Each structure stands twice: as structure tokens, then as C-alpha cells.
Amino acid sequence: MSKTTLALIGAGAIARTHIHRIQHSDDLQLVGIADPAPGAQALADALGVPCFADHRQLLETLKPQGAIVATPNPLHVPVAVDCLERGTAALVEKPVADSVAEAQRLVDVQARTGVPVLVGHHRRHNPINRRAREITQSGRLGQLVSAHVQATFLKPDPYFDAAWRRSHGGGPILINLIHDIDMLRFFMGEIVSVQAMGSNAVRGFEVEDTAAAVLRFANGALGTVILSDTVTSPWCWDFCAGEQAIYPRQDVQSHFIGGTHGSLSLPDLSLWNYRGVRSWHAEMTREQTAVHHTDPYTFQLQHFSEVIQGRAESLCSALDGLRTLQATLAVHEASVRGGMVELAA
Numbered sequence: 541m542s543k544t545t546l547a548l549i550g551a552g553a554i555a556r557t558h559i560h561r562i563q564h565s566d567d568l569q570l571v572g573i574a575d576p577a578p579g580a581q582a583l584a585d586a587l588g589v590p591c592f593a594d595h596r597q598l599l600e601t602l603k604p605q606g607a608i609v610a611t612p613n614p615l616h617v618p619v620a621v622d623c624l625e626r627g628t629a630a631l632v633e634k635p636v637a638d639s640v641a642e643a644q645r646l647v648d649v650q651a652r653t654g655v656p657v658l659v660g661h662h663r664r665h666n667p668i669n670r671r672a673r674e675i676t677q678s679g680r681l682g683q684l685v686s687a688h689v690q691a692t693f694l695k696p697d698p699y700f701d702a703a704w705r706r707s708h709g710g711g712p713i714l715i716n717l718i719h720d721i722d723m724l725r726f727f728m729g730e731i732v733s734v735q736a737m738g739s740n741a742v743r744g745f746e747v748e749d750t751a752a753a754v755l756r757f758a759n760g761a762l763g764t765v766i767l768s769d770t771v772t773s774p775w776c777w778d779f780c781a782g783e784q785a786i787y788p789r790q791d792v793q794s795h796f797i798g799g800t801h802g803s804l805s806l807p808d809l810s811l812w813n814y815r816g817v818r819s820w821h822a823e824m825t826r827e828q829t830a831v832h833h834t835d836p837y838t839f840q841l842q843h844f845s846e847v848i849q850g851r852a853e854s855l856c857s858a859l860d861g862l863r864t865l866q867a868t869l870a871v872h873e874a875s876v877r878g879g880m881v882e883l884a885a
């Protein structure tokens with residue numbers, strides 16, 4: 541079987557993650573790179589592929605089946621639209637756009653062209669989360685009632701040397717929380733309204749260092765999230781799921797989902813329920829799914845190839861990217877101005 545041909549548009553930090561996975565894949569072939577930065581040519585030479593300063597020239601010359609769009613956020617939609625208009629499927633890094641209106645433009649172009657889009661919320665491809673979604677969707681937890689996410693970690697002081705990370709929009713809500721919001725949508729369904737508070741009490745920068753949010757889901761369930769990049773703690777997905785070697789792994793849980801007939805913690809996939817009488821006085825049973833430790837970025841690229849070949853539906857569509865962005869921006873807005881933000885249907 542011939543390999544799926546992929547191009548990389550934007551050859552910065554996350555691009556290295558994708559390149560490494562493509563190089564170790566039997567099914568994927570990197571055919572070119574587009575990036576106007578001076579260092580891109582040397583990277584392309586090392587990989588033995590052509591380099592283009594303009595992604596449109598790459599698309600027209602190489603006609604790749606798929607392109608990974610790993611540019612700065614404001615370019616995600618313009619570049620992805622150029623891909624779709626030329627028949628090249630797009631794996632668009634998160635966030636899908638920097639505004640809901642831009643994300644809607646991508647949704648519309650995708651619908652018109654029919655060319656696939658996969659948004660790079662890579663955690664969806666982790667087998668832990670695939671299994672958690674199966675469990676929540678199967679009804680084994682009964683009616684979904686609650687969700688809690690603990691996302692507290694410590695960013696080192698030099699991280700804030702870059703001025704944009706001390707200003708509005710550079711904080712953990714828009715950079716980190718978006719992944720957890722996407723996971724919650726994956727398990728629980730749509731978010732319809734949010735309330736939130738932000739605090740900068742530790743660092744004193746313009747940007748929040750801590751935020752707490754309350755979410756209402758369309759199915760009536762409620763969720764809470766506590767987020768901070770200034771807490772010394774192991775309680776966040778990046779530490780306990782072991783997806784990336786740069787974060788030392790900790791044996792703790794970060795996500796908790798509750799239903800009328802059972803509850804689930806992640807990443808250990810412990811399912812708690814009553815076998816007999818359902819009462820807080822009765823013994824509980826704990827079942828656990830043991831999943832293989834795998835790399836979600838590898839699974840994401842395999843899935844992208846299957847989507848391109850027409851063998852799978854996109855697990856994170858442009859509309860999913862839009863809805864996750866919309867809910868995350870709503871948390872940010874509520875944390876700044878207070879009160880409740882309703883999400884447009």
C-alpha cells in the first residue's frame with residue numbers, strides 16, 4: 541500500500557513532535573516543509589525534503605494528501621483554508637483559530653469543499669480517553685451528573701520572560717485549559733454556560749495565574765475546574781497521564797466524572813459502583829481498565845491518515861474545534877468580567 545503523503549506548514553516546536561512520529565511510521569511520508577523562518581531550510585535539508593517560504597507554493601508543487609498546520613494561531617484558518625481549497629486535508633493544531641468567527645469560516649469552507657479537517661486536540665487519541673468516552677457514552681455511569689478537573693502545576697519563572705505571557709490571553713486559561721475543556725466535551729457533551737473567577741494574587745501580572753470555573757452541560761450535568769500555573773502540585777493531566785517525557789510522571793488522578801450509577805477517575809480508569817443495594821451505606825466495587833501506554837501524537841497521525849483515506853470520520857472536526865474554543869473563550873470572558881456567559885448554540 542502506498543504511503544500517505546504529508547507536508548508540514550510551520551516548522552517550530554510542535555512540528556518536531558510530528559516529524560519524529562512521521563519518521564517512525566511505516567504508513568506516512570513527509571514530502572515537504574513550508575516555513576519562512578531562516579532555520580527551516582536546514583531542517584528540510586536534514587530531512588531530505590524541499591522547503592518553501594510560501595505554503596501555497598508547496599501545496600501547488602507537491603500536492604500532498606494532507607498538511608499539518610503548526611503555525612502561530614492567527615494563521616491556522618487562513619492556511620487551512622488554502623489547503624482545503626486545493627484538495628489537501630488539514631490537521632490544524634489547537635486552538636483551531638483565535639476567534640469563533642474565524643473558526644466558523646473554517647467550518648463553512650470544510651462543509652463546502654468536503655475536504656477533511658482534523659483539529660489537533662491530541663488527548664482525544666489517548667486510549668485512556670477513548671475508553672473513558674466509551675464508558676460515559678455507554679450509560680454505565682447512569683445519568684451523568686458531575687465532572688471535576690484539577691489542573692494545578694508550577695511554571696518556572698523564566699517561562700514569563702516573554703512579555704506576551706504576562707499579558708491578557710497569555711495565561712493558563714487560553715493556553716492550558718483548552719485541552720481540559722476539550723476532554724470534558726468529549727466525555728460529557730456540549731457546554732451551554734460558564735461562570736468563572738480569575739486571580740493574579742501570586743505573580744501580580746496582568747494575566748491570571750489561577751482560575752476557577754463552573755460549567756453547565758447540555759445534559760444538565762455540572763462541572764468544576766480549578767486551574768493554576770503557580771501551585772506546587774502533581775494534579776494535572778500532563779503529569780499523571782505520562783503523555784510527554786518532558787513532564788515527570790506522577791501516580792495521581794486529575795479528572796473525575798460522576799453519574800447516578802457509577803463514577804470514573806482518570807487517568808487510572810477506575811470505575812466505582814454498587815453491585816447490590818445502591819446506598820452510601822453499602823460497599824462499593826472498583827473495576828479498572830488497564831490500557832496500554834501509547835503516544836497520542838502517533839495515534840493522531842494514524843487517524844489523520846485513515847481520515848484522508850476515507851476509512852474514518854474525523855475524531856475532532858472543525859466544529860469540535862470551534863465549540864471547544866468557544867467554551868474556553870467563555871471561561872476567559874467570565875473570569876475577566878464576572879457573571880455568567882451563555883454559549884450560542
Ligand SMILES: NC(=O)c1ccc[n+]([C@@H]2O[C@H](COP(=O)([O-])OP(=O)(O)OC[C@H]3O[C@@H](n4cnc5c(N)ncnc54)[C@H](O)[C@@H]3O)[C@@H](O)[C@H]2O)c1
Pocket residue numbers: 549550551552553554555574575576577593595610611612613615633634635660661662
Ligand atoms: N497539541 C499540542 O500538544 C501543542 C503543543 C504545542 C503547540 N501547539 C500549537 O501548535 C502551534 C505552533 O506552536 P509552536 O509551539 O510549534 O510555535 P513555534 O513558534 O515554535 O512555531 C511556529 C512556526 O510557524 C512558522 N511560521 C510563521 N509564519 C508562517 C507562515 N506564514 N507559513 C509557515 N510557517 C510559518 C514560524 O516560523 C515557526 O517556525 C500553535 O498553534 C500551538 O498552540 C500544540
